[in-house]
Amino acid sequence: MSGTEQVLYANVIVDISHEKLDKIFQYRVPDVLRMQIHPGTAVTVPFGNGNRRIQGYVVKLTDRTDYPPEKIKEIQGVCAGQTGVEGKLIALAAWMRDYYGSTMIQALKAVLPVKQKVAQKEQKQIRLLLPEKEAREMLQVLEKKNQKARARLLDALLVIAKQNEKGMAVLSWERAKEQYGVTMPVVRAMEEKGIVKLESMRIYREPLDLMISRSDQKQEEVKMQTGRDFFLNEEQQLAVQTILKEWDQKDKSVYLLHGVTGSGKTEVYMELIDFVRKQGKQAIFLIPEIALTYQMVLRFYQRFGSRVSILHSRMSAGERYDQYEKAKNGEIDIMIGPRSALFTPFSNLGIIIIDEEHEESYKSETVPRYHARETAQRRAEMEGAKLILGSATPSVESYYRAEKGEYCLLEMKRRANRQKLPYVWIGDMRNEMREGNRSILSRYLQEQLGMCLERGDQAMLFLNRRGYAGFVACRSCGTVIGCPHCNVSLSLHKKGTAGEKLVCHYCGYTQPNPRLCPSCTSPFIGSFQVGTQQVVSQVQRMFPKARILRMDADTTRGKDGHHKILETFAKGGADILVGTQMIVKGHDFADVTLVGALAADLSLHMSDYRAAERTFQLLTQAAGRAGRGEKTGSVVIQTYEPDHYSIKAAAAQDYQAFYEEEILYRSLMDYPPVGGMLALHGQGEDESYLQMAMEYLKKYLDVLAKKTQARVIGPADESVSKVADIYRKVIYVRHGRKEVLDQIKERTEQYIEINRGFDKITIQYDRD
């Protein structure tokens, strides 16, 4: 052993129930405890001046300290008898706090389920303790004494015993009270005499019941769609076996499963979960809320029975809490749910699976603004679990990591049940315009729609309303006015008397709104103003007999809005479903043979460096909706930019082609994932003060940037520049290396903390 072994310190958080306390304390790890202390371990530490000892959790181990080493106290001991899961989740929260920038309390709230007083539903029941013969004698005694209530209860229990095969007699307290008029003192008195026993049963709210009661799907219908009667195909087997072969290799912990829509990814997930279960470990399966359908969940129940539970936002807080409790008590070992299911308190986690890993809903919109993918990776690392990311259109971020060897890449290129991929046609709307067609539908789509209705099939028309921030485009040549500095489109702002302005949300650049197209001088230039309602009325005029259903934010209000619409459509209650992007996600309708993307390129122009990626994903997913049943489907993509790589690649269902173009653009611009990006969001009530403070901050960042060669842009108005009278501005910092951004963030935080000028505004950080 070398004599220079480093001293180890532990960052410890104490008293997590205390709202105000957001501090982490450092302690020395005594040599004898080294092997026992990890992030998440519960420890006792000395606290304050006297001999007080309190419990805390280790959140991080480090060999550096900012304090004089002689002043650091030692950890006294490790708390025995803890399951450890709470500690691990607390350590995860501490990581989120550091990485995403929040207070410890905010991070803990995201990670630990709120304790619900109403959570415990207990059912009381009365059990007969005497054998039948003695009970009958007792009954006579009671009747003689004229103790009517007691006699009624005993009589009822005897009847139940007769009906029960094993002669057991149990009556619920509710029924005893309501049907037999028995009061609690009566039961207690009989309990004292040893005649009956009052028991409590813990009743969990059952997640599948919760789903059934809220869905008017009939049982029979559902049964038909479940049950597996096939073997895994070669691609699926290869994926499963690759992962299982490397199961014990610590360096291979994250897999990216890139499989076209319908390639059978879900079957692969279930196979892996099965393996994990047989090892006595647990599994978390994340799925976007919108794809969490009854059919999906049922596939899991069919295979794993009641060891499965689910979480979804339509459940009450108490119902969700129950599911967490079941996990903690070891009563289930598979949790299915959206983002928050990641924090299920399993004590022996074996695998985390994130389906549709490219989905934006995996990023939290509230502080801490964590991403489920990164956070899952962290949790998996801490617990020695595997992480599987699955998608037909992986995020550029994940694919990039797979290419660099950080993740292991697995590909499945064929649809599992040999369905053909749909035929895709790109409709050039500039041509339609030139040739006098001003309607929302191209002539080809009108024709296809007519044929589809005649066949008696169903069609989906989706209007891409993403990034509807009001960019300005030319309807004759397709040109979109963009920022000369950032390669994103400018947004139209109507600002009082100053008239209309185009603004870049990245760098703050502005210019007047042009009247003629700068590239072809056409006067047909402006912002797009098409809504789903207009689509419905136009299509209705063209096809008066068609039954049309609309699905968008307006028609899906209320808890079950979108499920109801989708179910109506699935049952053949309409011929055409018109909607926003929400209709394209993860739903299979066997009779849909035509999918039309009406304004495919709208999302190309949101002022976001991910615009092309979002567009490609949406279109590819939309195309994947066509022809999921027996029949082959067709897809029409209408666009003003038929030559854009994201549209061409989506039409060809060619992920690789898209990725190669996209990663080139990202690296040229230092955008993530090649570079890192840090956003500093400033909020304040006084706009000019906020502007001044942000400019001040920018000057400081510029100094840091000079040394590190980072790019600092802004301050600019956020795309929503004012919410509830609070103004919002943003500064972006980009750099090729994320570590540099970490340093910049740390220094900036310190700067803000010591500088009183920032007291009147709040600054939040956001990554990528």
Ligand code: ADP
């Ligand atoms: P994904 O999750 O990749 O979209 P699914 O797992 O939902 O794909 O599978 C798509 C369809 O193909 C489902 O109906 C499923 O039952 C079926 N399927 C999956 N694997 C096979 C297989 N090996 N043989 C036949 N059908 C399969």
Ligand code: ZN
């Ligand atoms: Zn033009």
Ligand code: ZN
């Ligand atoms: Zn710009």
